[in-house]
Amino acid sequence: MVSLSGSLLSSLTVTNAGSNRFTRFPLYNSKMIHFRCYKRKKVQRKAVRACVAPPPNLGSDGWSATKFNDPSKSENLSTVWEPEDNSDVLIECRDVYKSFGEKHILRGVSFKIRHGEAVGIIGPSGTGKSTILKIIAGLLAPDKGEVYIRGKKRVGLISDEEISGLRIGLVFQSAALFDSLTVRENVGFLLYENSSMSEDQISELVTENLAAVGLKDVEDRLPSELSGGMKKRVALARSIIFDTTKEAIEPEVLLYDEPTAGLDPIASTVVEDLIRSVHMKDEATVKLGNIASYVVVTHQHSTIRRAVDRLIFLYDGKIVWQGMTHEFTTSSNSIVQQFASGSLDGPIRY
Amino acid sequence: MQAATYLQPIFYLCNRRSWVKTHGRMHMTRKISNSSRIGSNREFDACKFLMRQTRVSVVPNTDGPPSISLLEEDMNTNHAPSSEVEAFLSKWSPPRYLWRGLSVLILAGQVIIRILKGKIHWRNTLQQLERVGPRSVGVCLLTSTFVGMAFTIQFVREFTRLGLNRSVGGVLALAFSRELSPVVTSVVVAGRIGSAFAAELATMQVTEQTDTLRVLGANPVDYLVMPRVIASCLALPFLTLLCFTMGMASSAILADSVYGVSINIILDSAVRALKSWDITSAMIKSQVFGAIISVVSCAWGVTTMGGAKGVGESTTSAVVISLVGVFIADFALSCCFFQGAGDSLKNCV
Numbered sequence: 001m002v003s004l005s006g007s008l009l010s011s012l013t014v015t016n017a018g019s020n021r022f023t024r025f026p027l028y029n030s031k032m033i034h035f036r037c038y039k040r041k042k043v044q045r046k047a048v049r050a051c052v053a054p055p056p057n058l059g060s061d062g063w064s065a066t067k068f069n070d071p072s073k074s075e076n077l078s079t080v081w082e083p084e085d086n087s088d089v090l091i092e093c094r095d096v097y098k099s100f101g102e103k104h105i106l107r108g109v110s111f112k113i114r115h116g117e118a119v120g121i122i123g124p125s126g127t128g129k130s131t132i133l134k135i136i137a138g139l140l141a142p143d144k145g146e147v148y149i150r151g152k153k154r155v156g157l158i159s160d161e162e163i164s165g166l167r168i169g170l171v172f173q174s175a176a177l178f179d180s181l182t183v184r185e186n187v188g189f190l191l192y193e194n195s196s197m198s199e200d201q202i203s204e205l206v207t208e209n210l211a212a213v214g215l216k217d218v219e220d221r222l223p224s225e226l227s228g229g230m231k232k233r234v235a236l237a238r239s240i241i242f243d244t245t246k247e248a249i250e251p252e253v254l255l256y257d258e259p260t261a262g263l264d265p266i267a268s269t270v271v272e273d274l275i276r277s278v279h280m281k282d283e284a285t286v287k288l289g290n291i292a293s294y295v296v297v298t299h300q301h302s303t304i305r306r307a308v309d310r311l312i313f314l315y316d317g318k319i320v321w322q323g324m325t326h327e328f329t330t331s332s333n334s335i336v337q338q339f340a341s342g343s344l345d346g347p348i349r350y
Numbered sequence: 351m352q353a354a355t356y357l358q359p360i361f362y363l364c365n366r367r368s369w370v371k372t373h374g375r376m377h378m379t380r381k382i383s384n385s386s387r388i389g390s391n392r393e394f395d396a397c398k399f400l401m402r403q404t405r406v407s408v409v410p411n412t413d414g415p416p417s418i419s420l421l422e423e424d425m426n427t428n429h430a431p432s433s434e435v436e437a438f439l440s441k442w443s444p445p446r447y448l449w450r451g452l453s454v455l456i457l458a459g460q461v462i463i464r465i466l467k468g469k470i471h472w473r474n475t476l477q478q479l480e481r482v483g484p485r486s487v488g489v490c491l492l493t494s495t496f497v498g499m500a501f502t503i504q505f506v507r508e509f510t511r512l513g514l515n516r517s518v519g520g521v522l523a524l525a526f527s528r529e530l531s532p533v534v535t536s537v538v539v540a541g542r543i544g545s546a547f548a549a550e551l552a553t554m555q556v557t558e559q560t561d562t563l564r565v566l567g568a569n570p571v572d573y574l575v576m577p578r579v580i581a582s583c584l585a586l587p588f589l590t591l592l593c594f595t596m597g598m599a600s601s602a603i604l605a606d607s608v609y610g611v612s613i614n615i616i617l618d619s620a621v622r623a624l625k626s627w628d629i630t631s632a633m634i635k636s637q638v639f640g641a642i643i644s645v646v647s648c649a650w651g652v653t654t655m656g657g658a659k660g661v662g663e664s665t666t667s668a669v670v671i672s673l674v675g676v677f678i679a680d681f682a683l684s685c686c687f688f689q690g691a692g693d694s695l696k697n698c699v
Contacts, residue, residue, distance in 0.1 A: 139561050158564050170565045176558040180550075190566045193573075238566075 088115040089151065090166055090253050090293055091136055096145035098131055105131050107317035108145070113253060117293045118279060120308030120325070124339065124348050127314045129297040130173075133255045136295070137170040167252040169239035173261055175231040177223035177238075183210070184219040187238045195243040205244065209237040213274050229267035232259060233274065240278050240291060251292035254278075259296060260303045268300065272307040301340075304328065313339070315348065454649040460571050461579050461645065469572050470580065478581035482543050482640075483588065490538050490589050491596045497534050498597030499604045501525065506609045519616035520623030520698035522601050527628040528688070531594040533680055535586060536639035540672040544647040547578050548668035551651025552661040560652065570652065579644040586640030587633040594632065622697040631687045638683065642675040 091113040098106040105128040113119055121129050134140040135147060138158030147154045150165045177186050185192065187209055188202040197205075206219060213233040223231060239254055259275060260268040278291050296308055304311065304325060311328055313321035313336055321333045329340050338346030464470075501522060509518045551574060554560050560570050598620060605611040650668035654660045 134561075137565055139564060159569055168565070170561075172558045172562060174557060176562040178554075178559055178562070179557075189568070193566070193568050 089113070090115055090149070090251070091168075092148040092151075093132065093136065094146045094148065096132065096135060096142045096147065098128065098135060098140065098142050105317055106135075106142070109314070109317070109319055110145075111312055111319060111322070113293050113295060115251070115292050118276075118307065118309040119293070119295045120304055120311045121295060121297045121314060122299060122304060122311055122339070123314035124350075125299075128317050129314055130257050132314070133170060133257055133295065133297055136253075137168050137255055139170075165250055167242070167250050168255065169252055170255045171232075171235050171239050171257065171259060173258040175223075175228075175235040177226075177231055177234060179223050181222075182219065183221050183223065183226070183234055186223065186234060187219075187241055189238060190241055191243060195245065197243065197245055201245075205241060206237075209241045210234070212240070212278065213237045214270065229263050229270065232263070232271055236271070236274055236278070242290065249290045251290050254291050254294040256294065256296045256298075258298055258300075259307075260298065260300050265302065268302055269306065272303050275307045450650060450653050453653050454646055457571070457575060457649045457652075458641070458645045461576055464571060464576055465580070469569075469576070471572055471577050474573060474577035475580050478577045479585060481546075482539065482578075482581045483585035486539060486542055486585070486589060487592060489542060490535050490593050493538050494531065494534055494593035494597040495600040497530060498522075498526065498600040501530070502601040502604045502609075506605050506611060510609065510611070514699070515611050516615060516619050517695060517698050518605065518611060519602070519619030520695050522616070523598060523620035523624050524628065524694055526594050526597045526601075527624060527632050529680065529684070531590045531597060532586075532632050532635040532639060533676065534597075535590045535593045535636060536643060536676045537673060539582070539586060539589065539640070540643045540647075540669055540676065543582065544643045544672045545665050545669050547644060547647035548651040549661055549665045551575075551648055552654035552664040555652050555654045556657055556660060575645075575648045575652075578648055579641060582640035582644035583637050584640075586636040590632055590636040591629075594629075619698040623694045625694065627687075628694075631683070634687075635680065635683050638679055639676045642679055643672045646672045646675055 089112045092111070094110050096106050096109045097104075105126075109128070109132060111119075121132065123129055131140065135142050138147075138154060138156075138160075141157055149168070152165075177183075178189070181189070184203060184206050187206045191197050191202045191205065195202075203219070207216075210216060210218065213236050215230060215233055215237070218226065218230065218234070223234070226234065236259075240252075242249060242252070254275075256275060260271050263271060275294060275296065279294060296303060298304060298308075308325055311321075311323055311325055312319055313333075315335050321331060321336045323331060328336065331337060331340070335347050337343075338348050502518075505518050505521055509515065509521070551560075554563075554574070560574070563570050563573055598617075602613045602616040605616050606613045647668040650664045650671065654664040
């Protein structure tokens with residue numbers, strides 16, 4: 001039996017005579033509360049260091065880039081620029097601007113993703129959530145501002161240069177499976193194209209990864225023969241697969257673009273738990289994909305509660321609130337309150 | 351090359367030091383190492399756009415024409431400020447087809463560079479070769495048969511009246527080898543394969559599959575475009591040869607069976623008129639046509655924006671532009687290949 005997600009979770013798992021390496025997954029739900037309490041403490045501690053200073057000249061027009069309502073968090077600002085804090089920063093966006101024609105989507109967004117974090121980016125539609133993911137992934141170039149990957153500035157886009165030290169995976173909202181390839185070819189795409197592994201090895205690894213996301217006997221199906229939830233899980237399996245023959249496995253940051261959109265509540269829970277389960281909690285328990293941190297873009301409350309520890313609230317191209325998940329519903333920020341309650345009255349207008 | 355998308359498809363060609371994204375309204379921004387410069391450097395004149403551009407990007411725009419961004423990394427030139435020129439260029443909205451046309455040229459360049467570097471995806475190339483070659487043979491032969499018979503009717507009727515029976519075969523052979531076979535084959539392939547290429551790539555673009563390719567470390571040009579271009583360039587000459595053979599055969603049979611001109615006379619006349627250059631030129635032409643069809647279709651596919659409607663429009667315009675390109679190239683190549691007075695028919699009068 002192999003643990004997927006971490007030392008704490010692995011203690012909850014039950015050996016299953018080796019028949020299915022990933023049967024631990026269903027057990028995860030039952031121990032969720034316990035686990036999340038632990039996780040929250042851990043991440044909260046990190047978030048003290050993770051807060052980001054607002055860009056200097058953005059307070060005048062609309063919302064400042066970061067606005068902390070909680071007095072305890074405003075203290076964090078003083079600790080922001082300590083150089084020793086940046087050792088575990090995997091991705092950093094500094095004052096990122098992006099516009100499409102006349103539409104200004106991002107207006108100075110700055111934040112850091114640290115090792116081990118589960119970050120959620122939330123906000124109303126059209127505020128640049130997906131855009132920031134694409135900028136992090138290197139599919140779009142920011143108009144202004146920089147993206148640092150493990151402290152190294154990203155120059156150009158994803159195909160321009162090899163980024164060493166970090167893999168960045170992106171799971172699209174639509175799953176974006178290659179519809180002319182089978183599930184096996186989809187999940188193993190990275191290995192078929194970029195590794196020297198044999199077909200049998202890849203096939204075995206694909207089966208393992210599919211089992212990890214709760215799918216079996218679907219390898220030979222085409223994406224059109226899968227349900228929406230299955231497609232998302234296949235996309236997840238595709239993003240966590242990696243070359244096991246390499247000596248050094250780089251940690252991976254996974255970016256999920258609305259992973260639970262359009263799914264029924266139970267399927268959503270399954271996907272949310274999967275997102276948690278592939279997350280690496282510490283170096284010793286790396287079994288799947290070496291997912292060090294992940295970022296989820298979502299508007300779904302269940303996903304916010306279940307799959308995310310720290311939240312970044314984007315509105316009108318800027319970060320208007322950051323905080324832990326449990327602070328989300330109790331925040332005094334009017335935008336956050338309106339978003340959390342779904343009220344029509346408030347600063348967010350449609 | 352690198353394609354990047356924001357919700358809409360985009361074409362985005364990248365070569366480390368210079369990349370071009372297609373689309374849009376002229377919107378100029380620059381990236382300078384000193385980020386505090388927004389506004390203070392606005393007066394850097396647009397001459398740079400013409401004189402030195404390290405990065406040109408054209409960004410997709412949902413509700414308007416695309417926008418270009420110039421990202422200058424090195425701004426230490428000493429041009430006099432000229433905000434008027436910049437303002438003029440900022441308001442310039444180049445038409446979308448211009449960007450798509452540009453993307454064809456850039457994609458063609460990328461394909462050539464990558465072929466020279468030897469980055470060929472053999473598995474995909476063979477798959478595409480099967481699709482363009484063997485699976486297109488039937489429809490190509492059928493088309494050339496009827497085109498051959500139609501031309502035979504016109505030639506035989508008029509030439510027999512003039513007593514030029516011995517020339518009919520030669521004229522047909524020259525017409526087929528030099529013009530009809532390459533063009534007819536290309537028209538069929540543009541309709542059958544070009545549309546499929548454009549629709550396939552356009553669907554991949556609008557469903558974010560090309561972005562996924564990039565995220566998974568595969569280059570869309572290597573994985574999608576090059577195999578299609580290579581397959582078309584290799585398959586078209588063979589299809590043309592088959593079409594030529596079929597066209598001549600159908601002509602000879604029709605002339606013999608309906609107009610009483612013996613097959614032997616037709617074929618003998620054809621052999622006298624034909625030279626090796628006629629067949630070679632047909633091969634070269636068809637190779638060029640294959641490249642035009644595949645590059646145009648792929649470029650139109652990857653620059654698709656919007657959903658199903660965008661895919662439909664791209665497919666239609668890819669075929670139309672491919673065909674126009676083929677006819678223009680046919681004229682240009684014929685101009686180059688066949689100059690001065692011809693003497694091919696002197697042996698069959």
